Amino acid sequence: MSLVASTRWCPMPEQLMILEEMYQSGIRTPNDVQIQQITAHLAFYGCIEGKNVFYWFQNHKARDRQKLRKKLAKKLHQQKHHLQLRLQKIKPHPLNNIIDYQNPCHHHHRPYDHMSFACCSQLSPICLSHQGTGVEIQSKVVNEYYRNKSGPGDMLMPKQTTGQNSSYSQDWMMMMDMVPRPSYLSSSSPIPCCNMMMNSPKIPLKTLELFQISHINLKQNNTKL
């Protein structure tokens, strides 16, 4: 990992300046459109993705709060200390236990940002057409996490190979491994499926070509790279 392109975003000073200024301006939790715009703008100064902007605000906000908390705690502690000293001077009495030196300061008050809001813009739930490019083109490039929506409309929803029941516990575990799956594993493993919980009638689920994968690496990829 020396000459390999860095695995994480290295913000350019200009980008940091702009972000910082935006933060100072009050922006705390930009929504997706805002993130897009910011990203597009900052992209002029260097490679950047939406998630970088997202994370930056997230971390900056959090560490701001953290700093503030520490400062406050310190101040409070000092105040107490001073107060105690003063009280001791005033009433040098062993029963002056009014002030407790602990108080874990569990600050569990959730300091709602005056800026924060939920982005519930009521866009119609139309199911985005991927321009016929299929799923893969989105993964890891357009989407970073889960936001890769992929509606039901398009999605190279394969002509499912007729309703043969299949055990998801098995097939999905297979599908779930990340190695490029050889397609020699046929789609013909007949298995009962989805008969575990939920008292709904047993539905003949279909095995999709998309998920025909090898038996190796049954478990999820545990390595953290």
Added chain:
Amino acid sequence: MSLVASTRWCPMPEQLMILEEMYQSGIRTPNDVQIQQITAHLAFYGCIEGKNVFYWFQNHKARDRQKLRKKLAKKLHQQKHHLQLRLQKIKPHPLNNIIDYQNPCHHHHRPYDHMSFACCSQLSPICLSHQGTGVEIQSKVVNEYYRNKSGPGDMLMPKQTTGQNSSYSQDWMMMMDMVPRPSYLSSSSPIPCCNMMMNSPKIPLKTLELFQISHINLKQNNTKL
């Protein structure tokens, strides 16, 4: 808000069954590709997006843990209680204060899933070409949160209207509102910019057409719909 399409995902029983079975199979934190595949598969049974799958696993895992914790806490409590009773019987002595009835059980041990892993698949950071559709087509449809990456390569990175300095503290606040921005606000507000922190040299930032927006709604959209 009565006959409007539901704002949140209403999973179909089949989808739930499949998800549940996958969970039982050991899947805990599917990565983006997995989420894509799962989504594509579940889409057959009803409208669904990647984020729904993501959230489902997130919540399911969390609530599983939670349930387990509660169970354990209960058991522990009972054990203590029984032990105390027993001790009382054996040594009905007032000095039997070995057992403390508190112990807040702060279980701060981060129970790493044996399944969890970071999805660091090393796909090249190629900057996805949006097929010339620009930013908007992605927002709120392809992206749900931050994962809307949008590389620097494409992005209708406008021919910036020559380097006139502009105050981001102001312009960005304006840009940040969500209302469709009328373009009558010219791109010619000349302002000093980015001279706040960071001792890097002052760089003449450009005002991009993309961000010319109205002055109304200066603050972030706080309303929730």
Added chain:
DNA sequence: GCAAATTAATGATTTATTCAAG
């Protein structure tokens, strides 16, 4: 039975914590 009122589940969001690159 049946709808308003409560409560329980659970989808979605935000915040806190942790890991680890540099």
Added chain:
DNA sequence: CTTGAATAAATCATTAATTTGC
């Protein structure tokens, strides 16, 4: 040590179950 990235925990908010009074 700083900070980008990722995950877990806490919380919010909406929908479903359930109860309750009629």
